[in-house]
Ligand code: SF4
């Protein structure tokens with residue numbers, strides 16, 4: 313069988329899966345987020361996952377509304393929160409006055425969102441991928457937490473009224489997970505889904521430990537009576553976008569996919585346009601989440617519009633190109 317037929321077969325088997333766009337739990341680039349949500353809504357994502365911040369949610373909803381008017385697409389809106397310290401909820405910083413004038417500025421070159429300029433890191437554009445941190449030869453770049461506190465969670469949920477919430481957790485953090493789950497339950501917000509994002513970030517932990525941790529959380533979430541999503545993070549960040557990074561999440565899926573609690577299973581962490589190629593034809597998960605890679609392939613087009621103080625959908629030809637790129641990424645997972 314030649315490779316073209318192979319891909320057609322794979323597309324058939326992988327079709328109609330759940331796909332989520334991850335805008336980034338610390339991504340506050342409002343202008344880009346609106347375009348991003350418009351593009352991927354038209355391309356066919358089922359849900360869009362954004363930071364738990366009202367202005368971000370407004371921008372995401374504006375993009376989704378645009379897509380609804382254009383083609384009737386209306387993905388659900390999920391917000392990400394964490395039950396503790398988490399690299400998804402961080403930003404980078406450095407003091408630009410300490411930079412030597414002859415620095416070749418590797419930090420600026422490596423940043424996928426052009427968040428770095430001569431004034432340092434522009435907080436709103438940084439989503440905490442961490443790539444710049446080790447790029448500085450003088451170690452000038454550090455990270456800081458950027459997380460919603462438990463005290464603010466109930467009020468934020470009431471203001472935003474998301475369709476779904478994703479709780480980022482770690483294997484050993486059961487007590488703080490229970491606290492967050494209770495806050496969500498007591499907020500009386502009617503959710504359509506609760507997602508749990510967990511990986512093998514902690515050293516000394518094995519896939520079986522992750523499976524046990526997810527079963528513990530299943531018992532806790534049962535009383536919420538809401539459909540559950542288990543996000544298997546093969547890598548800690550979706551910022552790892554090299555061609556083979558999707559192998560880690562596929563490996564994790566093959567290892568414990570059949571031992572997870574009831575709910576929809578979604579791959580994440582290093583996922584990109586190659587991830588489906590590492591899957592077996594008869595063993596696709598329920599879905600996938602795309603983060604950095606989804607943003608990277610259309611970022612130059614969004615930047616072009618933003619530099620002219622416009623939204624990308626004000627440039628129909630470029631918008632069409634961005635939607636085409638987004639659809640290509642989703643193709644192995646969707647019929648159209
Ligand atoms: S490389 Fe990543 S962490 Fe560094 S400034 Fe850019 S977005 Fe932020």
Ligand code: SF4
Pocket residue numbers: 406408410411412415416417418419420447448449450451452453
């Ligand atoms: S790489 Fe380091 S020294 Fe160079 S511009 Fe970036 S932060 Fe400054």
